[in-house]
Amino acid sequence: MSQNFENKKVVVEGIKEKFAAAKSAVLVDYRGLTVEEVTELRSQFRAAGVEYKIYKNNLVKLAIKDTQFESLTNDLTGPNAIAFGMEDAVVPAKIIKEFAKNHKNLELKSGVVEGDYCDFDQMIQIAELPSKEVLIGRFLGSVKAPVSNFAYFLSNLIKEKEGASA
Template identity: 65%
Template sequence: MSKNLEIKKAQVEEIKDKLSRAQAAVLVNYRGLTVAEATELRKKFREAGVEYKVYKNNLLKIAIKGTDFEALEKDLTGPNAIAFGYEDPVMPAKIVKEFSKKHEALELKSGIVEGEYCDLEKIKAIADIPSKEVLIGKFLGSIKSPLSNFAYLLQAIIDKKNEEGSAEA
């Protein structure tokens, strides 16, 4: 077996491993990014726990066969990079969309989020969903608010009863 073939097989296995752990994978067209911009993008991905790699399309096609990510095959044309989201399935799309506002050379193409294929429009819509932490915070805030109001109401009733009791004495 040639050295080149061994390297390619190892890369296919690496991709399969990443896909098996990923909740989401987003394809992007990175053509036109400068080295500095690509480095900045990789840093943002790392900080968010997202892995960003450039692989040859043929290796990606081999690796996604028979997986939940197989629908991406039709979008594997031209130069592509792939961002793997392991913890927050929305994060890869969110970072790409945010980064592309200042760096127009970076373009979302498509993705798979929790097993569902998302074309360009859907992946952009998913990118607008707040992160899991923000959603949990909003949910807890919405629960806390009525409870706090109820506690204030009870305290007001107690205070009023105490005032009435001291006025009678």
Template identity: 50%
Template sequence: MNKNRQLKEAKVAEIREKLEKAQAVVLTDYQGLTVEEDTELRKKLREAGVEYKVYKNSLVALAAKDLGLDGMVEFLEGPVSIALGYEDVTVPARILSDFAKDHKKLELKAGVVQGEVYDANKVKQLASIPPKEVLIAKLLGSFKAPLSNLAYLLNAIKEKKESESAE
């Protein structure tokens, strides 16, 4: 086997491993971004724990087919970058969607969340979901509100009884 083929097979194995490990994958068309814009985007993604790569589409297609993600292959045309999120499924979509609002050259193409292929519209919907921490805070707040109201009510009853017995 020639060396070039070995390198390609190793790269496909690397891509397959990353796609398999990722909770969320977002594909974008980055053509037209300046170096400064691309650097800014990469920094934001890196700070959020998202890996951002550009691979040959043919190699990504081979890895995707190996994993049964055939629906992803149709979006691998032209210059495509891949954002891989390993923890919160909404983070890559949210960062890329927010960045695309200010930088019209960046276009969301598709995504994969836990093995399901999403088109650009579904990726944008995914981006609108608040971060995990915000959702947890809202849930805890909804638990706290009834308890606070109950405590307020019990305190009001206690104060009323105290004022009646004082009279």
């Protein structure tokens, strides 16, 4: 076999490993972004624990065959970059959505989030979800509210009883 073929096999294995470790993968069309814009986007991704890679479509198709990411195959046309959510599955979509507001050349295409294929509209909905911390805070607030109200009620009841007996 040729050396070129062996090199491609190694690259495909590396891509497979990247997908296997990811909780999500988001495809973007980056055509038209300047070097400065791409650098800014990469630094935002890096700060959030997201890996941003550009691979040849054919190599990605080989790497995702028979995996949970295989549904991305039809979207692998033209120049693509892939944002891998390694720690948080939603963060890549959030960063891309925010970045695209000021950089019209960046176009979110689709993605796979925790094994489920998401088209453009679904990715936008995912990007608009509150963060995990906010959701936990809201849940704890809703659990705490009835208990707090009951304690306040009992406190007032006790004060009334003490005032009536005096």
